[in-house]
């Protein structure tokens with residue numbers, strides 16, 4: 670586990686970094702197919718609360734699978750359900766399908782597909798396009814990451830809990846717990862959708878942080894490959 674972010678000036682770095690992220694893409698470049706402009710928001714269908722597999726059946730089907738077929742995108746309604754399961758809004762007050770410490774809602778979900786890198790926006794069940802290029806392989810050390818239809822990368826913005834007075838070591842623990850909850854929700858949603866998935870604790874740290882233009886101080890907690 671990396672704790673580089675446990676340093677002085679963490680909150681300030683996070684704020685500066687967040688501004689960078691919201692302002693638009695930068696960092697490394699990669700030849701990309703024509704795609705949306707950076708900043709474009711793609712609203713996904715908001716999932717209904719019926720249909721799909723029962724929770725016990727989905728639990729019986731949950732497993733790690735790695736033999737992905739290389740598909741480059743999922744239908745919006747499927748992606749909308751998977752991301753909602755990861756960290757979507759499930760109540761009128763904006764609270765999420767996962768618990769977050771002090772209701773901080775500080776878990777960020779990046780989506781890497783064949784077109785580029787997106788940031789999930791829970792309040793809209795939408796994706797903001799960050800940068801073009803097929804960065805899927807850069808999200809893992811194992812070859813199958815490049816063959817998964819999407820790779821989810823869970824990252825924590827530590828400035829949110831720090832602003833609520835949470836000690837930095839507790840933020841790390843809380844973030845890992847939140848990502849674990851999200852990944853299990855995604856695993857169950859994948860079971861219901863007939864998709865494969867595997868959570869990954871390994872990724873090329875510098876390459877992936879550069880690809881994501883990860884704000885200073887943010888911490889990548891977990892990755893998850895999803896596909897057929």
Ligand SMILES: Cc1cc2nc3c(=O)[nH]c(=O)nc-3n(C[C@H](O)[C@H](O)[C@H](O)COP(=O)(O)O)c2cc1C
Nearest residue numbers: 731732733734735810811867868869870871872891
């Ligand atoms: C914290 C954590 C990290 C993991 N990291 C990887 C990984 O980097 N690569 C991988 O192929 N599988 C990874 N896995 C998946 C495990 O190998 C898998 O869950 C385990 O073999 C049990 O199989 P099952 O999930 O089908 O029950 C990870 C699982 C966990 C919980």
